[in-house]
Amino acid sequence: MNPFAVVEQFEKAIAEYTGAPWAVACDSCTNAIFLCLKWLEWAGKEKPRRVIIPSETYLSVPMAIWHAGYDISFDPRMNNWTGEYRLSPLPVWDSARRLRRGMYRPGQFQCLSFHIRKHLPIGKGGMILTDSVGAATWLKRARYEGRGPMPYKDDDITFMGWNMYMTPEQAARGLALLQQLPDNNPDLPEPEGYRDLRTFSVFKNIPTVI
Numbered sequence: 001m002n003p004f005a006v007v008e009q010f011e012k013a014i015a016e017y018t019g020a021p022w023a024v025a026c027d028s029c030t031n032a033i034f035l036c037l038k039w040l041e042w043a044g045k046e047k048p049r050r051v052i053i054p055s056e057t058y059l060s061v062p063m064a065i066w067h068a069g070y071d072i073s074f075d076p077r078m079n080n081w082t083g084e085y086r087l088s089p090l091p092v093w094d095s096a097r098r099l100r101r102g103m104y105r106p107g108q109f110q111c112l113s114f115h116i117r118k119h120l121p122i123g124k125g126g127m128i129l130t131d132s133v134g135a136a137t138w139l140k141r142a143r144y145e146g147r148g149p150m151p152y153k154d155d156d157i158t159f160m161g162w163n164m165y166m167t168p169e170q171a172a173r174g175l176a177l178l179q180q181l182p183d184n185n186p187d188l189p190e191p192e193g194y195r196d197l198r199t200f201s202v203f204k205n206i207p208t209v210i
Helices: 005-018 029-042 060-067 133-142 168-178
Strands: 022-026 050-053 071-074 092-094 109-113 126-130
Touching: 005 022, 005 126, 005 168, 022 029, 022 133, 029 060, 029 092, 029 109, 029 126, 029 133, 050 060, 060 071, 126 133
Parallel strands: 050 071, 092 109
Antiparallel strands: 022 126, 109 126
């Protein structure tokens, strides 16, 4: 038996639910964003100097962008977002607070969260929605140390990956909870709102879009 078969089942179920041709599971929405940015770099997509995000969002998002090798700007005009927002001008979305049937945007990478306070509270986990088979194939290897779906002793590892895979236990819980999830779920608000990231010392040198 392959214990990771349930991860693939969960991916297929999420893809069907959201309308995405492909869904790639990983261990968090933050790492889903990171992997999407690394895919764009690996695939030779034009890399902008700077990614623009709201100044009120979860603090790991700009960290993932920075670790992926991009510059960041905060745009407070984006702070009225609900459910998801785009990492402008890239085709990557932080969709951590949205999960509803048919939500996929063609041509985009939407990153989901399965944190304990999200629509599918499996504890910790993330998912990437995409319509690119090339991206899905690469992302599945990248999240798993560059490995394919086989014992690594029988595989040929061709690039440096990351340890960001979803465990079978998380996937099994997500698959079970998904069976009871309604089609239309309201976007989740952040209790008491997000703190403006510009007030943290670590982000003090990140410019603000005027």
